[in-house]
Amino acid sequence: MPRMEPTEELLIALRTLKLERRNQELEKIGLRVRRKLEAGKVDFGQRYSIHTEEIREGDLVLLHNTAREKDMSTEAKMAFRWLGP
Numbered sequence: 001m002p003r004m005e006p007t008e009e010l011l012i013a014l015r016t017l018k019l020e021r022r023n024q025e026l027e028k029i030g031l032r033v034r035r036k037l038e039a040g041k042v043d044f045g046q047r048y049s050i051h052t053e054e055i056r057e058g059d060l061v062l063l064h065n066t067a068r069e070k071d072m073s074t075e076a077k078m079a080f081r082w083l084g085p
Contacts, residue, residue, distance in 0.1 A: 060085045 006014075055061060062084035068076050 062082045065081055065083050068079055068081050
């Protein structure tokens with residue numbers, strides 16, 4: 001039995017269906033990505049909480065040395081960026 005060639009209308013209709021499905025799949029993917037991002041934000045917030053306690057005199061704290069961030073020499077790159085106990 002000879003194989004029939006698809007008509008131009010059929011090819012256009014099939015391509016249109018594929019594009020519609022592609023758009024639907026992209027929307028699903030976008031929703032999934034947004035849900036994962038939100039879940040990641042919640043997880044990060046639960047794992048790494050910022051201290052809200054007031055710092056009082058006598059408390060041990062670390063001081064960030066911002067001058068070292070600007071110094072790009074090899075020695076400074078390997079040095080500690082935090083000063084403290």
